[in-house]
Amino acid sequence: MSSFFSAIRPFGSFLGKSRHFYTFLAIFFIAFISFPLLANAHAYSASYTKITMDDKKTELVFTLDTLSLIELLPDIDSNKNWVLEKSELKKDRHHLEELITEGLTLDKNNKEVTPKVENMKLVKKENKEFVSTTLTFPAFLPGDTIVYNDGFYFNDTGANYVDLISADLMGQTSEAVLQGKERTWTILLTEVQQEQGQDQTTQPDTGTVQDQPKAAKPVEKSSTSTWFSFFKLGTLHILTGYDHLLFLFALLLRKQTFKQYAAIVTSFTIAHSITLSLAVLGWITLPSRFVEAVIAFSICYVAAENIFRKEIRHRWTITFLFGLIHGLGFASILREMSIPKSHLAVALLNFNLGIEAVQLSLVLLLLPLLSFMFNLKSSRKIVIYGSYAIVAMGAIWLIQRLFF
Numbered sequence: 001m002s003s004f005f006s007a008i009r010p011f012g013s014f015l016g017k018s019r020h021f022y023t024f025l026a027i028f029f030i031a032f033i034s035f036p037l038l039a040n041a042h043a044y045s046a047s048y049t050k051i052t053m054d055d056k057k058t059e060l061v062f063t064l065d066t067l068s069l070i071e072l073l074p075d076i077d078s079n080k081n082w083v084l085e086k087s088e089l090k091k092d093r094h095h096l097e098e099l100i101t102e103g104l105t106l107d108k109n110n111k112e113v114t115p116k117v118e119n120m121k122l123v124k125k126e127n128k129e130f131v132s133t134t135l136t137f138p139a140f141l142p143g144d145t146i147v148y149n150d151g152f153y154f155n156d157t158g159a160n161y162v163d164l165i166s167a168d169l170m171g172q173t174s175e176a177v178l179q180g181k182e183r184t185w186t187i188l189l190t191e192v193q194q195e196q197g198q199d200q201t202t203q204p205d206t207g208t209v210q211d212q213p214k215a216a217k218p219v220e221k222s223s224t225s226t227w228f229s230f231f232k233l234g235t236l237h238i239l240t241g242y243d244h245l246l247f248l249f250a251l252l253l254r255k256q257t258f259k260q261y262a263a264i265v266t267s268f269t270i271a272h273s274i275t276l277s278l279a280v281l282g283w284i285t286l287p288s289r290f291v292e293a294v295i296a297f298s299i300c301y302v303a304a305e306n307i308f309r310k311e312i313r314h315r316w317t318i319t320f321l322f323g324l325i326h327g328l329g330f331a332s333i334l335r336e337m338s339i340p341k342s343h344l345a346v347a348l349l350n351f352n353l354g355i356e357a358v359q360l361s362l363v364l365l366l367l368p369l370l371s372f373m374f375n376l377k378s379s380r381k382i383v384i385y386g387s388y389a390i391v392a393m394g395a396i397w398l399i400q401r402l403f404f
Helices: 002-016 018-034 036-040 066-072 086-091 093-103 226-239 242-253 258-280 288-308 315-335 341-374 379-403
Strands: 045-053 057-065 104-108 116-125 128-138 145-150 161-169 172-179 184-192 200-202 209-211 215-220
Touching: 045 066, 045 145, 057 066, 057 104, 066 093, 066 128, 086 093, 086 116, 093 104, 093 116, 093 128, 161 184, 161 226, 172 184, 172 226, 172 341, 226 242, 226 315, 226 341, 242 258, 242 288, 242 315, 242 341, 242 379, 258 315, 258 341, 288 315, 288 379, 315 341, 341 379
Parallel strands: 045 161
Antiparallel strands: 045 057, 057 128, 104 145, 116 128, 145 184, 161 172, 184 215, 200 209
């Protein structure tokens, strides 16, 4: 931690130097005006679908964040404060029901089944507001083919939308991720033959034998394998996690040896893999506001090091510490799915592999470009002013996450 405090000292004198202060203030103002949309840092929308199927009914609980609903139905936000209030939900419930029942379909043997909307309510998950809608459908029988379709944002190429499905189908659990153009999840209910000697029932009075009703066994027929869906989810999560990408870029921006770069990337990978796993398993829980604020601070800190530290040594240590916090940020989307522990290892591994694939690709792309830049006479100025811009962007996120 000595490197941490030694870097903070020159950063503290930063505001006392008018040239540095006005440069930072100008870049901060430009970034704040020019990039307000990036302050969210995760420019994608995630919904959560829970399907429960038994021999009496099929229940579907669909949960989507309120900002996405306001984006899809702007008129429901009558006071235009980008907050969906209970009174607004009650007033426009009919329109919301239409949106959800038209956007989601559950087909039985190629015929759409009409749902019944049981309830709709506002729920809070960490620091975000969601609307949770419960739909019920009739029970399905052996031999039925059930197709779940999600049409939200389907024709909006600018939206990064994912639907995270967890299902309890006749006592068996399953997970799926719908994203991009792959919006269909298919289940075939097959008949389960009872074991010989247990598939018949003798009537006590007549001695006659009756066949027991055959049970249904779900067979997943999704077009995309589950492991690849979680791999793609990991790639999407890091590609739209601009704060994570900016932190990685800030780490690489100062000239270092290849060995130092390798140590930085390795320590970041190990650190965020540890906390990602522990958080998804439920062994570590920290308030999301705290996690997101520390991630923003990590960007400011590393960029400030680029400006004020004369030499960059042992950066892998601070990278490891901040990487532990970034891993908690990665974990949020998987934690909401409530994946059974029997399926968690595969989902977690492939999600993390998706993150690492993108991270490694970006590093391999950036290093040759940075090597070229370091040979320029103006490379020092590029690093300094580039780091000012990174500090400004990180500061915007930090202020937003602490106070808004």
